Amino acid sequence: DISRINRASDIYSLGVILYTIIAGRHPYHGQPVGEILEQVKNASCPSLRSVQPRVPSPLVSIVGKAMSASPQDRYPSADQLASDVRRFIAARQS
Numbered sequence: 001d002i003s004r005i006n007r008a009s010d011i012y013s014l015g016v017i018l019y020t021i022i023a024g025r026h027p028y029h030g031q032p033v034g035e036i037l038e039q040v041k042n043a044s045c046p047s048l049r050s051v052q053p054r055v056p057s058p059l060v061s062i063v064g065k066a067m068s069a070s071p072q073d074r075y076p077s078a079d080q081l082a083s084d085v086r087r088f089i090a091a092r093q094s
Contacts, residue, residue, distance in 0.1 A: 014078060024052070
């Protein structure tokens with residue numbers, strides 16, 4: 001349903017991109033596309049920690065919040081997601 005695509009959808013997509021960068025693989029896989037959509041709908045991707053066990057907890061939390069199954073639990077804006085990522089990077093550099 002295209003009418004349900006909104007800011008929360010964009011945040012989820014950014015979470016998938018972060019997951020892919022960190023994990024080195026996409027969180028969903030399969031064929032046909034309907035199988036992938038079902039995985040997304042059921043939020044059934046492997047946890048980031050199970051794919052990359054050494055990922056720091058704050059980064060796992062950032063990705064988890066961005067990819068939350070509940071749109072209300074995601075970041076309210078891309079700016080807030082970016083701020084958390086910047087804070088994480090700054091803390092790692094200190």
